[in-house]
Amino acid sequence: MGEGERLFKKAEGLRGKARYDKALEFYKRANLFFKKTSNINGLLNCSLSIGDTLRARGSFQEAKTYYEEGLTIAQVIDERTFQADALVGIGICLRATGRWKEALCQIRKAQRVYRVIGDKNGEAFSLWAKAGAYRVRGEIGRALTTFQEALRLFKTTKNKAGISYSYCGLGGCSRVGGKCNDSEKYYRLANKGFKELKDTFGLAYSYCGLGNVSRMKNDYKRALALFNKATALYKKIGDRASYAYTLWSIGTTYKMHGNLKMAQQKFKEARGLFRKTKDLRGEIYCMLGLGELDYLNGNRKGARKIFLKSLKVVDAYGFKTEKRYVKMLLKAFEQGKGMPLNLP
Numbered sequence: 001m002g003e004g005e006r007l008f009k010k011a012e013g014l015r016g017k018a019r020y021d022k023a024l025e026f027y028k029r030a031n032l033f034f035k036k037t038s039n040i041n042g043l044l045n046c047s048l049s050i051g052d053t054l055r056a057r058g059s060f061q062e063a064k065t066y067y068e069e070g071l072t073i074a075q076v077i078d079e080r081t082f083q084a085d086a087l088v089g090i091g092i093c094l095r096a097t098g099r100w101k102e103a104l105c106q107i108r109k110a111q112r113v114y115r116v117i118g119d120k121n122g123e124a125f126s127l128w129a130k131a132g133a134y135r136v137r138g139e140i141g142r143a144l145t146t147f148q149e150a151l152r153l154f155k156t157t158k159n160k161a162g163i164s165y166s167y168c169g170l171g172g173c174s175r176v177g178g179k180c181n182d183s184e185k186y187y188r189l190a191n192k193g194f195k196e197l198k199d200t201f202g203l204a205y206s207y208c209g210l211g212n213v214s215r216m217k218n219d220y221k222r223a224l225a226l227f228n229k230a231t232a233l234y235k236k237i238g239d240r241a242s243y244a245y246t247l248w249s250i251g252t253t254y255k256m257h258g259n260l261k262m263a264q265q266k267f268k269e270a271r272g273l274f275r276k277t278k279d280l281r282g283e284i285y286c287m288l289g290l291g292e293l294d295y296l297n298g299n300r301k302g303a304r305k306i307f308l309k310s311l312k313v314v315d316a317y318g319f320k321t322e323k324r325y326v327k328m329l330l331k332a333f334e335q336g337k338g339m340p341l342n343l344p
Contacts, residue, residue, distance in 0.1 A: 004033035004042050011049065018200035018237040020057045027053065044073045044082055051089045055096075056201060058241030058277050064093040084113035084122055088129050095129070096241065098280040098317055100136045107133060124153035124162055131169055135176070136281065138320025144173045164193030164202055171209045175216060176321060176344045184213045201242075204233035208246050215249065216342060220257045224250065241282075244273035248285050255289060255340050264293050284310050284322050285343070288329060292340050295333060304333060 001009070011026035027050045034042035047070035054063035071086035073079075091106035107130045114122035131146035147169040154162030171186035187209040194202035211226030227250045234243035251266030267289040274282035291306030307330050314323040325343050332338030 002033075002037075004030050004037065004039060007033060008042065008046065008049075015049070015053055015056075018056075020053050020238050023053050024050065040073060040077060044070055044077070044079065047073060048082065048085055048089065051086070055089065055093060057238045058096075058243075060093040060096045060241070061278060064090055067093065080113050080117050081119060081122065084110040084117075084119070084126070087113070088122075088126055091133065092129050095133045095136055097278045098136065098319070100133045100318070103133045103136075104130065120153060121157050121159055121162065124150050124157065124159065127153065128162065128166055128169060131173075135169070135173060135321075137318065138322070138324075140173050140177050140321065144170065144177070147173060160193055160197055161199065161202070164190045164197065164199070164206075167193065168202070168205050168209060171206075171213075175209070175212060178344075180213050180216050184210065187213060200233055200237055201239065204230045204237075204239070204242065204246075207233070208242070208249065211246075211253075212249055212344070215253050215256070216344060218256070218342075220253050223253050227253070240273050241277045241279060244270045244277065244279070244282055247273070248282065248289065251286075251289055252343065255292065256342050260293055260296060263289065267293070280313065280317065281319060281322060284313060284319070288325060288343070291329065295339055300333075307333060 007026050007030035011023045011030060014023035014026060027046055031043065031046040031050065034046060047066045051063045051066035051070060054060075054066065067086045067089035071083060071090070074082035074086055087106045087110035091103040091110065094100075094106065095103035107126055111123060111126035111130065114126055127146055127150035131143045131150060134143035134146060147166050151163060151166035151170070154166055167186045167190035171183045171190060174180070174183035174186060187206050191203065191206035191210065194206055207226050208230040211223045211230060214220075214223035214226060227246050230246045231243060231250075234246060247266050247270035251263045251270060254260075254266060255263035267286045271283055271286035271290075274286060287306050287310050291303045291310070294300075294306065295303035307326060311323070311326045311330070314326055325341075328341060329339070332341065
């Protein structure tokens with residue numbers, strides 16, 4: 001085994017333990033070595049693995065750059081599986097920053113490649129990614145159906161990680177669709193699978209989901225306990241994007257419980273992280289929360305300004321779910337009752 005391969009293997013082991021920052025250090029050292037030795041396959045593997053690791057910690061813009069490098073290399077050497085992997089990675093990064101139209105375009109390209117080469121796991125992965133894009137778009141029914149398709153295919157390939165992540169997707173869509181019991185069922189199945197797999201990110205993801213279900217059921221004490229489990233794991237692995245969403249959930253829990261000062265602190269902290277990760281949807285959620293706090297603190301003018309500004313943004317980007325939430329808040333504002341709202 002050469003030096004580049006040794007460094008790459010070390011990085012893979014660290015990524016498997018969710019030690020993302022350390023893994024990136026070794027991947028990048030391996031990448032430099034592969035460049036010096038003109039090892040094209042090593043460069044391809046490094047580009048995609050660095051992209052995966054950066055994406056896992058919420059660095060979507062940088063991850064996209066590495067996926068694009070990997071796509072270029074894969075096209076040059078005609079490695080179609082890697083081409084599809086890179087396309088899905090690009091799509092997920094675009095989806096994470098609210099660019100769902102472009103995301104769907106890339107993911108569909110990948111799905112076609114996976115089907116042509118008969119890669120069932122790849123096809124299931126592309127379905128899972130596509131479902132996430134539908135959710136960002138606000139097509140919750142379509143997202144649910146597509147997550148179910150992904151789940152069925154992952155079950156045929158016995159891909160335990162894919163199964164658990166599909167359950168998480170179904171849990172999120174069920175919650176947004178108002179079916180909290182279904183949501184809890186799916187998140188529990190996901191949590192059980194992630195424990196068996198020792199998947200740190202997956203565990204955090206499912207704890208956050210279960211926390212949101214508890215929040216929607218007005219069990220705020222249990223919700224905060226579950227969110228604390230999630231944030232501890234997200235901090236450990238350095239995932240800023242998921243950590244920010246959990247902070248928003250914590251802020252919303254405090255808001256519903258009447259602790260407006262703590263709610264404001266968490267919303268502002270989450271908003272700062274969303275701005276760094278270029279997640280416009282996340283930022284909108286925080287702004288809506290801050291708008292509610294303005295209203296509850298007697299600043300009606302400030303609240304109205306935030307709600308109207310948010311409406312313009314969600315209209316411009318085609319965020320259907322978030323548009324519905326803004327309209328709910330504006331209606332509550334106009335009627336002078338109904339706030340705070342416990343948004344899913």
